Amino acid sequence: MVEEFGSSSQSKQSGARDKRPSDEDLIERFQKGDLYAFDLIVKRYKDQLLNFVYRFVGSQEEAEDIVQETFLRVYRKRKAYKRIAKFSTWIYTIAGNLSRTELRRRKRRKLFSVTDMGYEDRDYEISDDEYNPENHVEGVIQEEIIHKEINNLSPKFREVIILRDVQELSYEEISKIIRVPIGTVKSRVNRGRLKLQGRLKYLMKKM
Amino acid sequence: MPECKSFQETIFDYIDGLLPTGARKDVVKHLEECPDCSEIYENVMQVRWQLRNLNSIKVSPDFETVLRTRISMERSLSRRGFLNRPIKIPVYAATGALAFLAAFFILNLSDKKLSNNSTPLNVPPTFSSSQFSTNQAKPGSQNTWQQINYPMDRLNMSGGTSINSSRLERQTSALADSVRKIVPEGRIQPVGVEF
Numbered sequence A: 001m002v003e004e005f006g007s008s009s010q011s012k013q014s015g016a017r018d019k020r021p022s023d024e025d026l027i028e029r030f031q032k033g034d035l036y037a038f039d040l041i042v043k044r045y046k047d048q049l050l051n052f053v054y055r056f057v058g059s060q061e062e063a064e065d066i067v068q069e070t071f072l073r074v075y076r077k078r079k080a081y082k083r084i085a086k087f088s089t090w091i092y093t094i095a096g097n098l099s100r101t102e103l104r105r106r107k108r109r110k111l112f113s114v115t116d117m118g119y120e121d122r123d124y125e126i127s128d129d130e131y132n133p134e135n136h137v138e139g140v141i142q143e144e145i146i147h148k149e150i151n152n153l154s155p156k157f158r159e160v161i162i163l164r165d166v167q168e169l170s171y172e173e174i175s176k177i178i179r180v181p182i183g184t185v186k187s188r189v190n191r192g193r194l195k196l197q198g199r200l201k202y203l204m205k206k207m
Numbered sequence B: 001m002p003e004c005k006s007f008q009e010t011i012f013d014y015i016d017g018l019l020p021t022g023a024r025k026d027v028v029k030h031l032e033e034c035p036d037c038s039e040i041y042e043n044v045m046q047v048r049w050q051l052r053n054l055n056s057i058k059v060s061p062d063f064e065t066v067l068r069t070r071i072s073m074e075r076s077l078s079r080r081g082f083l084n085r086p087i088k089i090p091v092y093a094a095t096g097a098l099a100f101l102a103a104f105f106i107l108n109l110s111d112k113k114l115s116n117n118s119t120p121l122n123v124p125p126t127f128s129s130s131q132f133s134t135n136q137a138k139p140g141s142q143n144t145w146q147q148i149n150y151p152m153d154r155l156n157m158s159g160g161t162s163i164n165s166s167r168l169e170r171q172t173s174a175l176a177d178s179v180r181k182i183v184p185e186g187r188i189q190p191v192g193v194e195f
């Protein structure tokens, strides 16, 4: 089964020599033991996934842990990936699942409220910026308000809003990542957008 | 306007560029006539623009190093068969082995990382055999011995005594979690998800 893939992917690679390898080529190379291909996958996805998870769970530190765990799972479960799916869909599914687990665990333990905790952190960051030009401070504060309002959405709206409006994935891919029908994704995105515009319109009027 | 409620969905399709030309014209016409829908439309467009242009963050500089360390820890565990025999290992043995490995990696890495830090480090850079054999009664080296023996205690101390590389500590205890996960008989709750 490995050999079968080997010949086809090699001919593909020689056909497109100067193009960068696709994600799917990389994971296939990694499945055959090429650790360098795994490194390339990490480089390609680390920041993109971090931004998705960060907006989803709200804390940068936890987001980084989750992205670490995501890559560890890609490493461990590399054989589970089949080329019929896009690699990006697979890795986003893993990261999304881990994020949701983290949110559930947090809720169960009720150690702290997500938004309160995030808020304190951010107040700190904002005060660090006091010496910068005023418009920058305003931009930072505005960004923090938006981040907070994303966090105030319930997870099922938050996740699709991030995937669609922050990361700009297609409805089709989002539907595959979170495994719900496209129609449901759309209606969640739309309801999320409605909520967000309602909560942020005071901010928009200032602009 | 009465038709506005049902119109909202169309507005979102319009925003997403999913409408055919005819329907697009209807939306434009409605937006021109209806201040309510037009306000929602403007707001949603602005919010969407804001979301697209949120500042991106980047992983910390040691992200890949930490990942590689965790992977090589796993590989050395699995080479010893730890990861392939889920039922037979008692949880304390697995975490104990892990704790030792964790201590080893943390001590090595954070020593490198903190070498230009002004905080004095009580930690030996590597484990030499003399540290294991000569520490018995010496008060000075007792501290070192404890650190080697109970690395997990140290991991759980907030504001730890000699190491302040908290991120790597967290990462390592996350690895401890994943080892607990593969030892189902332990009473610790399983972590992680299926996919």
Ligand SMILES: [Zn+2]
Binding pocket: B001, B003, B004, B007, B030, B034, B035, B036, B037, B038
């Ligand atoms: Zn209307």
